[in-house]
Amino acid sequence: MSNLELLTLTLAELAAKIKAREVSPVEVTEAALAQANRLQPVLNSFITLLPEQAMRQAKEQETALARGEYRGPLHGVPMGIKDNLATAGIRTTVGSKVLLDHVPQEDAHVVQLCKEAGAIILGKENLEEFAAGATSNNPHYGAVHNPWALDHIPGGSSGGGGANVAACVTFASLGTDLGGSVRLPGTFCGVVGLKQTFGRVSQRGLMVTSFNGDHIGPLTRSVRDSALVLQAIAGYDPLDPSTVPVPVPDYTASLGRDVRGLRMGVPSNYFFDVLDSEVEAAVRRAIADLEGLGVEAREIALPSMQYAGALRIASMADSVVTHEPYLKTQRQAYGPDVLYRTLAGQFVLGRDYAKALKVQRLIKEEHARVLQQVDFLVTATAPIPAPRIGAPTVTLGGTEYRVRGPGSGLIARNTSPSNATGLPAMTVPCGFTAAGLPIGVQFIGRPFEEALLFQVAHAYEAVSPSRGRRPDSMNTEIPI
Amino acid sequence: MALSNDTLKAMMRELQGFHLSDEELERIRPELDHYLAEVENLRELDLSHVLSARLLRAKDGGQA
Numbered sequence: 001m002s003n004l005e006l007l008t009l010t011l012a013e014l015a016a017k018i019k020a021r022e023v024s025p026v027e028v029t030e031a032a033l034a035q036a037n038r039l040q041p042v043l044n045s046f047i048t049l050l051p052e053q054a055m056r057q058a059k060e061q062e063t064a065l066a067r068g069e070y071r072g073p074l075h076g077v078p079m080g081i082k083d084n085l086a087t088a089g090i091r092t093t094v095g096s097k098v099l100l101d102h103v104p105q106e107d108a109h110v111v112q113l114c115k116e117a118g119a120i121i122l123g124k125e126n127l128e129e130f131a132a133g134a135t136s137n138n139p140h141y142g143a144v145h146n147p148w149a150l151d152h153i154p155g156g157s158s159g160g161g162g163a164n165v166a167a168c169v170t171f172a173s174l175g176t177d178l179g180g181s182v183r184l185p186g187t188f189c190g191v192v193g194l195k196q197t198f199g200r201v202s203q204r205g206l207m208v209t210s211f212n213g214d215h216i217g218p219l220t221r222s223v224r225d226s227a228l229v230l231q232a233i234a235g236y237d238p239l240d241p242s243t244v245p246v247p248v249p250d251y252t253a254s255l256g257r258d259v260r261g262l263r264m265g266v267p268s269n270y271f272f273d274v275l276d277s278e279v280e281a282a283v284r285r286a287i288a289d290l291e292g293l294g295v296e297a298r299e300i301a302l303p304s305m306q307y308a309g310a311l312r313i314a315s316m317a318d319s320v321v322t323h324e325p326y327l328k329t330q331r332q333a334y335g336p337d338v339l340y341r342t343l344a345g346q347f348v349l350g351r352d353y354a355k356a357l358k359v360q361r362l363i364k365e366e367h368a369r370v371l372q373q374v375d376f377l378v379t380a381t382a383p384i385p386a387p388r389i390g391a392p393t394v395t396l397g398g399t400e401y402r403v404r405g406p407g408s409g410l411i412a413r414n415t416s417p418s419n420a421t422g423l424p425a426m427t428v429p430c431g432f433t434a435a436g437l438p439i440g441v442q443f444i445g446r447p448f449e450e451a452l453l454f455q456v457a458h459a460y461e462a463v464s465p466s467r468g469r470r471p472d473s474m475n476t477e478i479p480i
Numbered sequence: 481m482a483l484s485n486d487t488l489k490a491m492m493r494e495l496q497g498f499h500l501s502d503e504e505l506e507r508i509r510p511e512l513d514h515y516l517a518e519v520e521n522l523r524e525l526d527l528s529h530v531l532s533a534r535l536l537r538a539k540d541g542g543q544a
Contacts, residue, residue: 341508344515352515359525
């Protein structure tokens with residue numbers, strides 16, 4: 001098997017080969033590091049690469065296998081970790097200059113779980129400064145580039161993870177999602193991105209996070225891989241009060257189940273109101289494909305979504321509180337996009353914050369009612385395909401929208417509501433624009449029913465026009 | 481609702497302890513305008529019936 005064949009396997013395929021001792025953790029880690037070194041100058045997807053640690057972990061995992069200690073599907077699998085998840089003894093910058101030299105003493109809970117499951121940590125991945133934006137154009141560590149079109153953004157804030165998974169540098173990456181930051185790199189990079197139910201995965205060790213709606217979730221090349229990673233990181237954490245002590249099912253059990261008879265809600269308002277025409281066409285095709293698989297489409301209305309913009313009010317206030325310890329003394333170390341967007345939160349009145357929380361509740365209740373009539377919702381993940389790096393604005397339907405910094409918000413329009421509701425949501429590739437940019441379809445489910453989302457997404461993935469496609473930027477043989 | 485530059489500067493000075501220049505305020509302004517537009521959008525919305533609830537429950541669509 002060539003290195004290219006090895007690296008283009010899915011996590012599940014690699015896991016089967018490692019379990020069967022057909023591929024060794026050392027062999028695949030060497031190949032992944034070579035791919036990382038080759039593509040880092042092109043993608044800028046890592047802030048810190050960890051070659052020595054990765055090879056040490058790979059040898060340990062190989063030794064464990066030789067002893068007959070197989071730890072499950074992540075055993076010996078190279079992964080990436082977003083650089084806002086704490087890693088013991090390894091600097092964790094959160095994409096900021098403020099935390100340039102910050103070295104945590106403990107691993108984030110999810111990192112610990114992945115290590116215990118035998119994963120190899122390849123490096124800490126580049127992201128938007130403080131994970132506060134959707135472009136991954138970082139003012140301190142440089143822009144991450146989209147493997148499908150190098151002059152375009154990979155989405156954010158987990159852009160390094162999206163780029164690495166798409167370019168077959170990693171087999172999975174852990175990102176974080178406060179307004180779409182896993183799902184947006186998923187859609188722009190043509191991979192699967194999951195934001196599971198709030199409370200399903202511990203946030204302990206997620207740094208400089210919001211008080212309201214942050215999630216840690218996987219970016220992968222397949223739906224099955226997403227299920228396998230969630231299996232490893234899901235569960236109650238007594239040290240994180242946001243986690244919920246509900247049983248974690250076998251997420252792969254629902255894969256391959258017939259989707260006939262499931263009911264899919266197609267929103268008649270908000271989610272399809274502001275959409276690029278190519279994105280809308282691809283998502284409508286995905287809906288038709290699901291109907292072809294026997295899923296029943298029902299139009300549903302979410303009238304409270306006309307107030308969804310108010311959710312941003314709460315985020316603004318939360319953000320300034322989150323950054324307060326740094327703003328007073330290290331304001332000069334911030335990039336302008338995050339600084340001025342964050343400072344605006346200082347002016348949010350308590351009255352408006354309280355109203356925003358009520359709107360959040362209203363929207364949550366409305367989603368709950370609708371999800372009693374249908375099994376899941378389907379929307380576009382992002383209203384537009386990936387903009388060019390550095391583009392300050394995009395024009396859609398004759399309206400100009402800011403892409404980054406103060407006043408931006410278009411890119412996360414369809415993803416951020418699920419952070420406010422806490423509902424599970426995932427993006428699956430559903431085609432390409434004429435220019436070759438990936439498009440994603442988003443499925444939103446009931447709380448703690450990730451298994452149903454996996455069932456639907458897995459069925460759709462098999463008929464998606466994106467299946468089997470890889471970006472050209474990684475389609476060359478990799479010398480070691 | 482409109483907030484004058486002097487008011488904004490005074491708030492930042494008193495609450496965060498630093499001075500904002502006019503140029504900096506202009507860079508904040510798009511986010512502030514977004515906030516004010518959303519506040520205006522909420523003006524006629526009756527939220528008095530919305531009750532607080534915290535927990536998501538499985539199997540019932542998240543109704544708490």
